[in-house]
Amino acid sequence: MRTLTYVTAxxxxxxxxxxxxxxxxxxxxxxxxxxLLSVQGLALALIPITLGAHQRDGELVAVGIGxxxxxxxxxxxxxxxxxxxxPRPRETQPLLNTSASLLAVAALTVLAYAVSRPVVTLxxxxxxxxxxxxxxxxxxxxxxxxxxxxxxSQVVGFLMLDNGIAALAFLTTAGVPMVVELGAxxxxxxxxxxxxxxxxxxxxxxxxxxxDELRELRD
Amino acid sequence: xxxxxAIGTVGAVVQVGAVAVGAPLLAGMMRQVRARLEGxxxxxxxxPWRDLRKLVGKERIxxxxxxxxxxxxxxxxxxxxxxxxxxVPVVTANSPLDSxxxxxxxxxxxxxxxxxxxxxxLDTGTAFGGMGASRAITIAALVEPTVLLAIFALSVPxxxxxxxxxxxxxxxxxxxxxxxxxxxxxxxxxxxxxxETGRLPIDNPTTHLELTMIHxxxxxxxxxxxxxxxxxxxxxxxTVLLALLANLFLPLGIATVDxxxxxxxxxxxxxIVKVTxxxxxxxxxEVFMAKLRLFRVPxxxxxxxxxxxxxxxxxxxxxxxxx
Numbered sequence: 001m002r003t004l005t006y007v008t009a010x011x012x013x014x015x016x017x018x019x020x021x022x023x024x025x026x027x028x029x030x031x032x033x034x035x036l037l038s039v040q041g042l043a044l045a046l047i048p049i050t051l052g053a054h055q056r057d058g059e060l061v062a063v064g065i066g067x068x069x070x071x072x073x074x075x076x077x078x079x080x081x082x083x084x085x086x087p088r089p090r091e092t093q094p095l096l097n098t099s100a101s102l103l104a105v106a107a108l109t110v111l112a113y114a115v116s117r118p119v120v121t122l123x124x125x126x127x128x129x130x131x132x133x134x135x136x137x138x139x140x141x142x143x144x145x146x147x148x149x150x151x152x153s154q155v156v157g158f159l160m161l162d163n164g165i166a167a168l169a170f171l172t173t174a175g176v177p178m179v180v181e182l183g184a185x186x187x188x189x190x191x192x193x194x195x196x197x198x199x200x201x202x203x204x205x206x207x208x209x210x211x212d213e214l215r216e217l218r219d
Numbered sequence: 220x221x222x223x224x225a226i227g228t229v230g231a232v233v234q235v236g237a238v239a240v241g242a243p244l245l246a247g248m249m250r251q252v253r254a255r256l257e258g259x260x261x262x263x264x265x266x267p268w269r270d271l272r273k274l275v276g277k278e279r280i281x282x283x284x285x286x287x288x289x290x291x292x293x294x295x296x297x298x299x300x301x302x303x304x305x306x307v308p309v310v311t312a313n314s315p316l317d318s319x320x321x322x323x324x325x326x327x328x329x330x331x332x333x334x335x336x337x338x339x340x341l342d343t344g345t346a347f348g349g350m351g352a353s354r355a356i357t358i359a360a361l362v363e364p365t366v367l368l369a370i371f372a373l374s375v376p377x378x379x380x381x382x383x384x385x386x387x388x389x390x391x392x393x394x395x396x397x398x399x400x401x402x403x404x405x406x407x408x409x410x411x412x413x414x415e416t417g418r419l420p421i422d423n424p425t426t427h428l429e430l431t432m433i434h435x436x437x438x439x440x441x442x443x444x445x446x447x448x449x450x451x452x453x454x455x456x457x458t459v460l461l462a463l464l465a466n467l468f469l470p471l472g473i474a475t476v477d478x479x480x481x482x483x484x485x486x487x488x489x490x491i492v493k494v495t496x497x498x499x500x501x502x503x504x505e506v507f508m509a510k511l512r513l514f515r516v517p518x519x520x521x522x523x524x525x526x527x528x529x530x531x532x533x534x535x536x537x538x539x540x541x542x
Binding site: 008011012014015016018019022026097098099102103105106109110113120129132133 | 402403525529532533536
């Protein structure tokens with residue numbers, strides 16, 4: 001019975017991670033994207049917490065709580081602060097329209113399952129069975145990164161990509177050492193802070209963060 | 220065995236009768252809920268039945284230049300809905316027709332009704348008829364794959380594509396519908412049922428504004444008894460789909476193979492309660508919704524398709540390890 005609830009909890013958090021990825025591609029309102037990102041961070045944090053509770057590993061639970069604070073609160077908070085100064089907080093013109101993007105997400109999910117079959121058959125545990133979903137989130141993150149025009153939705157795509165990588169690490173390895181996870185998380189935080197400053201400078205210079213308007217270099 | 224079959228046959232007859240009689244009452248109740256929430260008194264729950272009686276008493280009119288396609292479409296539509304009502308587990312999961320009609324047959328019958336009405340719209344040769352037909356087929360082409368996918372996700376734990384078997388499995392193991400796959404399938408199926416029955420935000424069932432109407436445009440040339448038949452069929456369609464939605468995800472109290480006459484009576488009461496609650500929720504939510512721009516509709520339906528596809532992939536890949 002305990003194993004069953006463990007599998008259900010793990011599946012539910014992996015499923016929520018994927019559902020958030022789909023909704024992130026679906027919605028255009030940047031404020032809604034930030035809220036969804038924070039929900040996705042919560043779903044991601046539940047994976048190491050569930051694994052840690054199952055394996056009775058206190059360090060993994062601590063990593064999970066760290067992930068929760070960073071990805072559900074701090075990173076979305078930083079992005080939300082940038083958005084507050086934005087004149088029109090909407091993704092107006094993605095390179096690919098929403099219906100086509102959603103179908104691309106479906107195709108990417110199937111692709112993720114197709115390429116990760118060998119990994120799953122190598123060690124068929126409940127955690128590795130959820131790993132294809134993490135790969136799908138990585139692919140969807142890259143997809144969002146390349147098809148969006150606004151700098152802020154590209155940051156959201158980048159954060160989703162990183163959420164997917166972290167989920168993959170938790171699901172396929174026996175447990176990430178705290179130092180490694182801490183280093184990777186700090187790296188992401190730093191990248192987002194740099195992006196925040198960059199988009200702030202862009203807004204001061206050009207009045208918006210539409211990357212297509214950056215055509216030439218000036219001094 | 221013959222006893223169980225007899226009960227199943229009685230159950231199928233009862234559920235067709237319940238849908239046929241209850242559908243206009245359900246539509247009346249949804250209009251009443253909407254009227255009350257908007258601060259009007261409303262015409263009463265019985266109003267759709269009164270409308271139908273009035274329409275049946277009118278003279279039959281055949282628009283000039285229409286052929287047998289136009290004349291036969293209402294009967295085809297009503298016939299397909301009645302057939303679905305006999306197959307789908309509404310009151311009993313033990314319908315004798317369940318073995319011949321699985322979910323593919325049900326989706327095919329739904330599409331047959333839509334196509335019949337669209338052809339009738341084209342047959343009249345009017346601008347609105349053709350426009351409505353084109354819109355109805357566009358939406359149907361996006362909706363039907365999603366219905367298949369979403370129910371398919373639920374059929375993976377049941378190992379059968381028969382709707383009766385799916386509902387029976389869910390009734391025996393309530394845990395099998397509390398999975399992420401089932402939640403995704405539920406979201407996809409909700410959007411699709413709304414689209415399929417032409418409710419807000421896809422289509423507004425109360426307006427005849429030519430720019431926005433979908434279902435009403437195909438039926439614009441109908442009058443009298445034929446219009447009554449079309450209206451009655453679309454109300455039954457709503458009822459059957461809501462009952463299917465309720466029973467797939469909350470099969471509590473449905474009559475199965477072992478339950479006798481008492482189970483059948485209980486099944487009728489339970490399904491009335493479930494469908495009523497769903498209809499009140501739907502009508503209440505519609506008050507707060509505006510109709511979606513027509514070009515945004517494919518976006519919504521693509522979203523529900525993706526949810527359905529994810530439900531299938533998740534239920535296929537995640538449920539394998541039981542240990």
